[in-house]
Amino acid sequence: MxxxxxxxxxxxxxxxxxxxxxxxxxxxxxxxxxxxxxxxxxxxxxxxxxxxxxxxxxxxxxxxxxxxxxxxxxxxxxxxxxxxxxxxxxxxxxxxxxxxxxxxxxxxxxxxxxxxxxxxxxxxxxxxxxxxxxxxxxxxxxxxxxxxxxxxxxxxxxxxxxxxxxxxxxxxxxxxxxxxxxxxxxxxxxxxxxxxxxxxxFSPFFYPIETTIAREQLNLSADMKVVFSLGNLIKRKGFNYLIDSMDIICQQRNDVLCFIGGAGKERRRLQGQIDRMHLSGNVRLLGSLPGDQLSLWMNACDIFVLPSLNEGNPTVMFETLGCGKPFVGTRVGGVPEVITSEDYGLLVNPADSEDLAYKILAALDREWNREKILAHAKQYxxxxxxxxxxxxxxxxxx
CATH class of the missing domain: 3.40.50.2000 (Glycogen Phosphorylase B;)
Structure with missing residues (x-):
């Protein structure tokens, strides 16, 4: 565009x-x-x-x-x-x-x-x-x-x-x-x-806020790394692969929290997966989030992750960029057409928990240029x- x-x-x-x-x-x-x-x-x-x-x-x-x-x-x-x-x-x-x-x-x-x-x-x-x-x-x-x-x-x-x-x-x-x-x-x-x-x-409701301010409003620790994801809790969104990846991540570092927003028929199964893998201290299902909290969560996170198995062109990707945050997502639908550079995020093979885990770790260790992300987001x-x-x-x- x-x-x-x-x-x-x-x-x-x-x-x-x-x-x-x-x-x-x-x-x-x-x-x-x-x-x-x-x-x-x-x-x-x-x-x-x-x-x-x-x-x-x-x-x-x-x-x-x-x-x-x-x-x-x-x-x-x-x-x-x-x-x-x-x-x-x-x-x-x-x-x-x-x-x-x-x-x-x-x-x-x-x-x-x-x-x-x-x-x-x-x-x-x-x-x-x-x-x-x-x-x-x-x-x-x-x-x-x-x-x-x-x-x-x-x-x-x-x-x-x-x-x-x-x-x-x-x-x-x-x-x-x-x-x-x-x-x-x-x-x-x-x-x-x-x-x-x-x-x-993305709408004007999604704009950059200082991470510390957003975390204060959500009562989140300033010392932890925060991964945020959002979507209907259905199989197509691939949240089970994100939970699997968190198991790998937690074996390498103990300062990562993953929050998944959204409701759907897969919630019970996903919660069972979290419990079986003893990840309840690191992975939390938030349920449906009020519209006025979505921008706060986008700004409070270090990275946004979307592990979908297929997509058209996910709106949350543009909202993430509009908040100046890096996007880690699967190579599906129109995602690679928007995340055209590693300056804006990292791409992952769908249904590959190991690849997802390593890309999340890489993203958490990287210094991201928020202004460059925001400049890319303006066209959307x-x-x-x-x-x-x-x-x-x-x-x-x-």
């Missing part, structure tokens, strides 16, 4: 009179007691300055009151953004992969009709269902659509292998596709000639990423 991105002023003036419709599987609710696809809201925060109005439609699966998302998500508005959470039904046949019921397209159309929503341009997030819905709305309303494909590498590869007509339509139908890494662009060009590589970004602010996206909008709206 180029940090000095310009947008055609005449095109900006034209778009300023228009309304952007954003389709996303989830969106944080009004008080952020429900948080999902937060990066979409961060992106919207930058894009809304370029449009007269933004409309966000995030279908919520109807659960008859049993699930948190259904209970907490209610329509709301702020600034020039309107957010709608229509209730929908989606029932897959897990044993075949087929879909028995999915009315999300229908309820999005009903929401548009019910609230008399008028829009000029559509931006869909993820291939299914938003990308497909965006294509169908393009056909019905004659409005251009741009789809950003955020899927992690494994998910994306499965979509390609499926060769499903609806997935293929979701990729061939938009006026343009955006992929969050560069390596998958040639694959997508088999479906659509207009494909752009634009990474995720959501403000600059939004300018890249606006250039694509301008091309399809021309």
């Amino acid at each position: 180029n940090a000095s991105i310009e947008i055609n002023r005449n095109s900006l003036a034209d778009l300023k009179k228009k309304t952007l419709l954003v389709l996303t599987p989830s969106y944080p609710n009004v008080d952020e007691s429900f948080i999902a696809e937060t990066f979409v809201k961060y992106q919207v925060a930058e894009l809304k300055q370029y449009f007269q109005k933004l409309i966000v439609i995030a279908p919520v699966l109807r659960s008859f009151g049993h699930f948190k998302k259904d209970r907490l998500c209610r329509n709301y508005s702020y600034d020039n953004v309107e957010v709608y959470y229509p209730r929908s039904i989606y029932i897959p046949l897990f044993w075949t992969g087929e879909i028995m019921v999915d009315n999300r397209l229908k309820i999005v159309e009903q929401t548009i009709d019910k609230y008399h929503l008028d829009f000029d341009l559509i931006h869909a997030h993820f291939t299914w269902p938003s990308g497909y819905i965006g294509v169908k709305l393009k056909e019905k309303y004659g409005k251009p659509v741009v789809t950003t494909i955020h899927e992690n590498g494994e998910w994306f590869d499965k979509e390609v292998e499926m060769d499903h007509p609806l997935i293929n339509a979701a990729w061939s139908g938009p006026n343009a596709l955006i992929r969050v890494n560069q390596k998958d662009v040639p694959v997508l060009q088999r479906y659509n000639k207009d494909v752009y590589s634009i990474p995720n970004g 602010t959501w403000g600059n990423v939004a300018k890249e996206i606006m250039n694509v909008f301008e091309k399809v709206s021309g």
Whole structure:
């Protein structure tokens, strides 16, 4: 990416009179007691300055009151953004992969009709269902659509292998596709000639704070080395390999603490692994962290580690760099496209605890140049990423 991105002023003036419709599987609710696809809201925060109005439609699966998302998500508005959470039904046949019921397209159309929503341009997030819905709305309303494909590498590869007509339509139908890494662009060009590589970004909430100050606020020792990691506790994130690596690290030095933030179905298994390996004094699962603590943890650590088995382009990587901290992560998805120099972090083979341990030890022993990391991070602010996206909008709206 180029940090000095310009947008055609005449095109900006034209778009300023228009309304952007954003389709996303989830969106944080009004008080952020429900948080999902937060990066979409961060992106919207930058894009809304370029449009007269933004409309966000995030279908919520109807659960008859049993699930948190259904209970907490209610329509709301702020600034020039309107957010709608229509209730929908989606029932897959897990044993075949087929879909028995999915009315999300229908309820999005009903929401548009019910609230008399008028829009000029559509931006869909993820291939299914938003990308497909965006294509169908393009056909019905004659409005251009741009789809950003955020899927992690494994998910994306499965979509390609499926060769499903609806997935293929979701990729061939938009006026343009955006992929969050560069390596998958040639694959997508088999479906659509207009494909752009634009990474995720980080919000202004992530900025450098003195490590000692951040640690004081989190009651962390100033004398210990701190490794921080964050993500959903699922197998794909590879936290078991990080725990294994800490066993190796603790055999070589006794001043390293590892904190893992996030919730998920793997928590019990990961805690069992920590207990069996007698690492409870060095590895701690933090659970879900409030949004206002994430930047503190990023700044309190010596290094951030992401041991994922596959990714698209992890937002936490950009947030880490935005805090001026080095990133140690696996060579998956778009990670090597961002960590292009050992000045910004170290890359690791996925599913390799020994390699991860040695890279963490090397990173902890190294003097990092925070200013150089921050200079690299500037190109990935959501403000600059939004300018890249606006250039694509301008091309399809021309």
